[in-house]
Amino acid sequence: MGKTIAQKIFDDHRVGTPDADVQVIRLDAVFCHEITTPPAIVDLERRGKDRVFDASRIKVVIDHVSPAKDSKTALQGKILREWARRHAIKDFFDIGANGVCHAIFPEKGFVRPGYTVIMGDSHTCTHGAFGAFAAGVGTTDLEVGILKGVCAFKSPETIRINITGSLPAGVFAKDVILSVIGRIGVGGATNKVIEFAGPVVAAMDMESRMTLCNMAIEAGGTCGICEPDRVTVDYLWPFIKDQYDTPEAALADFSRYLPDADAVYANTIDHDVSALTPMVTYGYKPDNVKPVSEMTGTPVDQVYIGSCTNGRISDLRVAAKVLEGKQVNAGVRAIVSPATPKVYAQALEEGLIKTFMDAGVCVTNPTCGACLGMSNGVLAEGEVCASTTNRNFNGRMGKGGMVHLMSPATAAASAIAGSIANSPLFNG
Numbered sequence: 001m002g003k004t005i006a007q008k009i010f011d012d013h014r015v016g017t018p019d020a021d022v023q024v025i026r027l028d029a030v031f032c033h034e035i036t037t038p039p040a041i042v043d044l045e046r047r048g049k050d051r052v053f054d055a056s057r058i059k060v061v062i063d064h065v066s067p068a069k070d071s072k073t074a075l076q077g078k079i080l081r082e083w084a085r086r087h088a089i090k091d092f093f094d095i096g097a098n099g100v101c102h103a104i105f106p107e108k109g110f111v112r113p114g115y116t117v118i119m120g121d122s123h124t125c126t127h128g129a130f131g132a133f134a135a136g137v138g139t140t141d142l143e144v145g146i147l148k149g150v151c152a153f154k155s156p157e158t159i160r161i162n163i164t165g166s167l168p169a170g171v172f173a174k175d176v177i178l179s180v181i182g183r184i185g186v187g188g189a190t191n192k193v194i195e196f197a198g199p200v201v202a203a204m205d206m207e208s209r210m211t212l213c214n215m216a217i218e219a220g221g222t223c224g225i226c227e228p229d230r231v232t233v234d235y236l237w238p239f240i241k242d243q244y245d246t247p248e249a250a251l252a253d254f255s256r257y258l259p260d261a262d263a264v265y266a267n268t269i270d271h272d273v274s275a276l277t278p279m280v281t282y283g284y285k286p287d288n289v290k291p292v293s294e295m296t297g298t299p300v301d302q303v304y305i306g307s308c309t310n311g312r313i314s315d316l317r318v319a320a321k322v323l324e325g326k327q328v329n330a331g332v333r334a335i336v337s338p339a340t341p342k343v344y345a346q347a348l349e350e351g352l353i354k355t356f357m358d359a360g361v362c363v364t365n366p367t368c369g370a371c372l373g374m375s376n377g378v379l380a381e382g383e384v385c386a387s388t389t390n391r392n393f394n395g396r397m398g399k400g401g402m403v404h405l406m407s408p409a410t411a412a413a414s415a416i417a418g419s420i421a422n423s424p425l426f427n428g
């Protein structure tokens, strides 16, 4: 019987019985940030188990509230910092070098096709864009992962979503994933892996694939996975060139993880995007999705462009293209948070930061901050935010605040209009 990508990865990493419903797998990497790792560290210390399975496989960042905004967040950073130092964890990214976890770890080349990765963060699914199995876990699993380098998962069932047709101009990966979630619902992939495939995904760059996989969890998915291909190899080449003679050799190696033609899926969905228009959410669930044209004119108080979904350089380029020579509406405050220092530096070099500043946008340091309503742009009661993030839960960006999820192009256009608006990049 043929196998899916996740099944092949599990086959490579399984410790113990292959047929068990719950399978224990070896971990290639454990990622950590300052919100969920400190409780695991404190508990491990309390139990006399302050050890790590392999310091070189643990990657750590302070990203959610950075710089610290109060004594509580300062303490979270301190616990993580001291732990990383104590265990000689080399890959630790602190103020000045830190960025949003799901942007900075791929950028550093920490994720490879076939890898298994866990993190105490629900959007760990992002890393599946590289053909890896990457899942968010709770404190107990994180502790076991840190200590022993293994994690238990139910045998992965997979939904295959073939993105077919061709993407119209001005319609982006964010619109695709919003339309997919709108179609299958917030529970549509519960406890399943989503394989994103088809010609549209094959034509996407790695950043767009990360945007797709990032929101797999918003449909309940454990992980979103893309097939490793030449695009994956080219992105990773600087990090793997010592391991392989040629990119072709790397590709041949990674193709071990391609799904078999007769792989067995829980469900296969063909999702044609040829007639897709820019999408936006309207309620408090990520599957409350409509075309932007049906929400045009909805007033917004704040526009936020950033996060692990859409804070990468390609996102900033699109936003800057829309904002070039324009002004942010007087009734709106607009915030851009480049996701990593590298993204920030690149945006500076390309003049994107100047474009944002000239338009009246506030550019912050790389951090999650506003995305989860913790700092750098928290909404007041009753306020509305047009946002490139991934969650529109009630109060997500501030108690009593409303969030509309959209692409960077739509967010930038909404900043200019002062209300939800289609970008001029889309001429539908």
Ligand SMILES: CC(C)[C@H](C(=O)O)[C@@H](O)C(=O)O
Pocket (backbone or CB within 6 Å): 035, 036, 064, 120, 121, 122, 123, 136, 372
């Ligand atoms: C803080 C962390 C636990 C949380 C998550 O797991 O997703 C955060 O990143 C979020 O997006 O809400």
Ligand code: SF4
Pocket (backbone or CB within 6 Å): 064, 100, 101, 102, 121, 123, 307, 308, 309, 367, 368, 369, 371, 372, 389, 390
């Ligand atoms: S940017 Fe937002 S969604 Fe992503 S990890 Fe940070 S808080 Fe979570």
